[in-house]
Amino acid sequence: MGIGSWMSLWFALALPVIIILYLFKRIYIDTPVPSHMLWRRVLLNMEANRPWQKLQNRLLLWLQLLAAALLVLALMQPFIWKTGGHQGHTVLIADTSASMMALPQAAEETEDDSKLAEMKHKLNTYVREAGAGEEITLIRLGSRPEVLLTRENDREALSRTIDGLSADYGRAAYHETLSLAAALTRGEEGRVFLYTDTRWPEQAGDAGIAFEVPVQIVSIGPEQTTNAAIEQFGVKRSAGEEPGSTGNEDSGGAHYGVAVIRNDGPASELKLDLYGDGKLIASRDFTADPGRRTTVEFNSLPSAEVYRLSLKPEDSYSLDNESFAFLEQAGATKVWLMSKGNLFLEKALQLTGAQVTRITEAKANGTGTAEAPPIPESKPDVIVIEGVLPDYAASGAWAKLLAETPQWTIGGADEGVDLEHAETVTAKHPVTRYLQFKEPPAGRLIGAPIPAWGKPILTVGGKTAAYAGTENGRPKLVFLFRLEDGDLTLKPEFPVLVDNAVTWLKSGMRTGLGRAAAGAELDIPVAQDAATAVWSPMDGYALNSGAEPIPAVRMKSGALSAKQPAPSIPGLWRLDVTGSDGEAQPGYWLAVAADPLESVTAPHQALLTALVADPGQPDSGNEGMQSEPGSNGPSAGSSEAGDVQRAEAPLLKWIVLLVLLLILAEWGVYQRGRSI
Template sequence: MGFASWAGLWFGLALPAIIIMYLFKRKYVDTAVPSHLLWTRILRNMEANRPWQKLQNRLLLWLQLLAAALLVAALMLPFVWVQGGRQGHTVIIADTSASMSAAAGSEPGGKDERESRLDKMKEQLIAYIDAMGKEEEITLLKLGSQPQVLLSREIDRAALQRAVTAMTADYGPAAYRETLSLAAALTRDDPEANVLIYSDGQWNAAAGSGNIEFEVPVQVVAPGDGGEGNTAVEQFGVKPGRDGVISGIAVVNNYGETPLETSLDVYGDGKLSASKPVSIEGGGSASVSFEELPSAEVYRLALSGEDSYAADNEAFAFREKADSPNILLLSSGNLFLEKALQLTGARVTVMNPAAQAGRESEAKPPAPPGVKPDIVVIDGPAPAFVQDGDWATLLRETPLWTWGGNGEKIRPDNGKTETLTHPVTRYISLADPPTGLLLDAEIPLWGETIISIGGRPAAYAGLEKGQARLVFLFALGDSDLPLRPEFPILVDNAVEWLQSGRATGLGRSLAGAAVDIPLGADIASADWVPADGYALRTGAESIPAEQEKGVILSRQQAPSIPGLWRFESKGADGAELPGFLLEVAADPAESALQGSQPLPIAGAESGAQTLNGNGQDNSMPKSRYSLVYLAALLALIVILTEWGVYQRGRSI
């Protein structure tokens, strides 16, 4: 039982006032006197006016005190909590933040040992909907990365249960304050409304900065006890050393209160590469380094074993591009180009196609280099062996720069040279044409002209199926460009632009955040596909890429489930284009499962009831049943009884 208004206690001053009145009440006592009848009246007055007499056990006194006490109770608006039976408008806030995917804290060995808090919340919500009042209207709000009104003033139980069943966890930054503000606005000026908050209470510190005013009763239901700790991979990265040796470092946090001993496993392209034990004190962190990791495109760091929150038990890292790119130069011999490439700091490997003529006659093309180059440069016509097999695959998946080639050569109509704005042509101004012969070739759809001579393209650049392409339509042997002072600058710009997209992945992004993807002009369709980690283990489905008017957008929203995702795309001809890998991470603020913050709620009616998982029935929130009318009725009955006693003329 509770009281909604303690202001009614002021009426409690009537109780001592009644007692004081009885202390000063005139009391007439019949006394037999044998004589002196004239003194009788005087003696009565003296007895009746005697103050501070001893209180006697009188029925009228107790009736008056009981009536005053009942009136005080009625003014304090008494109520009791009862299961269900709500009326009016109920706003339900369902917390679907990342921490709700953690285990609900059931007893080990039970049937729901790994049941998540989100699953527990769904059970509680469905049970509440089954017992909702006949005239109760429910507005269902989803607390995720942004407030979402799933249903508004709904009375259909089936529709409410379908909306609850379809809820999924949102691993991005949760909009705690925004959702509470929306609920406060929906219940403002509605005295019949009330708010139910289903949440584990794992609210970050920013959510509690400044309370939100509610004008209606607010109840909080906590699914599970939330007593388990959590271990999280805070950071993980790899980088190449001087001799190409890959090293890695990881930071792991223990949010529990007890010391933790576990091991960290590093996988390179799906194969176990290293494993190290780690010991972390309660509430502490540890840094672990890994040396001489085998070369791989993607590395995954995973904690051994399981804890209550699995979304932060792993992290991915992509091989960083080295400061000095590896360039494969296919040339019959061009000292100017080779030296200009070396001046950029690149490691240049020269392969002479003419030396492979004998092998080609025997149908034995040379093997591609053991270490995949970062850039391929072809000086002159492309050799025949690069058209098929592993070489064709290498050129398709590697940034390519070509000079000249096979085809008919023509002379421009005039020598007017124009250098267009592009990263390759920065700080370059060609007043005179560098050559008098150009290949008669059409620019593909993905190409953008960067140098023109006599109105004809002399060089173009762009992305072909996601890979950088730079094409000069003249051979260096037909040009005086290597003799010009702009040539080293041009080569440096070209190498920098070609290796700008050389990273093996898109990096790391929070769930639901915006991601920029370098897309080619020939892309026709694309999807996000789970490739590894938490998303793949939980059976996440592919997500279609965002489009606008049939065009795939280069700025995409990252998937909402943590793990390794691949952005797969296809061209207009149906051919698969190179994919992009992205690590999606949950909001790190959700990893601290212990030390939950109080809800930022204020107001006279707020915080009325908090139900938790301490063994009580928390599947059904309680509603207030007013006792005001009962207290007022009892007070009226006592007053009528008192009036009857008073009419009898007795105060016994």
């Protein structure tokens, strides 16, 4: 039960006034009475009207007190809570923004304890207790307003839809969703319930939205008072490093990282762990001042394709506790050429725009063994080996470098087998794109076994002349002939062949697309012959939450679109592209982040003032709205979880009926002569 006006309690002072009136003495005139019996009656009458006498138990007194108390209660506008009494249209707005994934506590909690799970429970409770004639419209508040069900009274369908709600990590369409709810309830009897944690960006509550029906805000989850977030993180090449280099782990690294940490709570001892390609490479302990931003720097970082920064300890909102960064693939392609000398090959490599570094022949020392040349500080993107692989490259740092780098081998130690005139067949492959060999590339082939990963791309007389494939995630290309055994280098197709080979070998180097908000539209350069493309979760929240691979968007023609939406779940994603020939093409890394505006800890105070009623509408439809102090009209009420399933049922008519019955009873008592 509730009271609408406690100020009316002042009228309860009428109760002691009635009692005082009964204690007040009536004044009588002395009158001689000749009868002794009448004299006794007069004495009793005078005794009854003696001032401040002991209050006697009289029915009329209690009836008058009860009537006065009921009148005071009526002035206080009492009501009771009625469950499932609404018979009109109810609009339920479910906030599924990223902040709804916050946990009530920072430790050991799972997603089943998140605000989103609590909201589902409250929505299901409301649906179960709704009135039989109540029609419910369910709206999902995400990156766009989505009407899931319209005027539905099937409780099972509503519960299934509520259980299927999931978080939307993009920028939430707060204003658009409220505008939609206002439009759906305009000109009809209804009400709106907004289930939210009230952590909205400031601009979401700036523009007032006119509602013609009562609006209640159901607050979800406990007050979030502390949060630490990684606002910015990036890794760049140190000053003076030449473009296109990737650093050298052996020399201690040549990269520089910086992170900006925001602390919304009290002073805290925090720790940053920096990973490079999954390996811990640096850690920093620091003190974060309350309400301020702290800059943390990392120097001399080793080279890595992907960097991941992790903030500890974990807090209730974990989506802003990790961030990813990539080294830009800038500058010319670095090609190392290990050859005794081939001017045509070197010039063709330079025509591709690559920066060619010639690895000279190792010189013999005094003992007669060859010395390995020093490894340059700048690592290569592609290694081209013409002839026999040197002995020094079979082990040690050189062997490790060759195993980790895309490689193109031309020729070998075998003298080869002479070829007679035979048919040359060119397979469909990125290396042989735009090419069609009609004659053998050389007059002699090397008889070497083809490994399991190799796929023939050029055959002469049924024998493999060139094969390509991927070994340990690195593309490899092998020509089983020597360039000096034919006139291939003199043909116009040779520069095209070299350019295709370098481009395909570089496909092992994925390009980082940077950071994007979940669901944001991206411009991705996709080759015309790209057949399929799939986003795969590789690390972070996306991988830990069990996100499924997402096929890339296609145009109506069936070709892959250059406009691709970013995956909808935060974390590290990789776009794997496959050509029409089944070969892998250059892929892309992408760091997907939740909307940073969702990580704020304080509720937006303008939210209530944004949900104002239309001043041009009558007040009859706004009985359920509460009026805030200092406001000019009704505004949205704020409710806890247990209040939203109930409606106010005024008791005024029942109290008036009871007072009328008491007045009739009092008149009957007075008529029987028992008024004194």
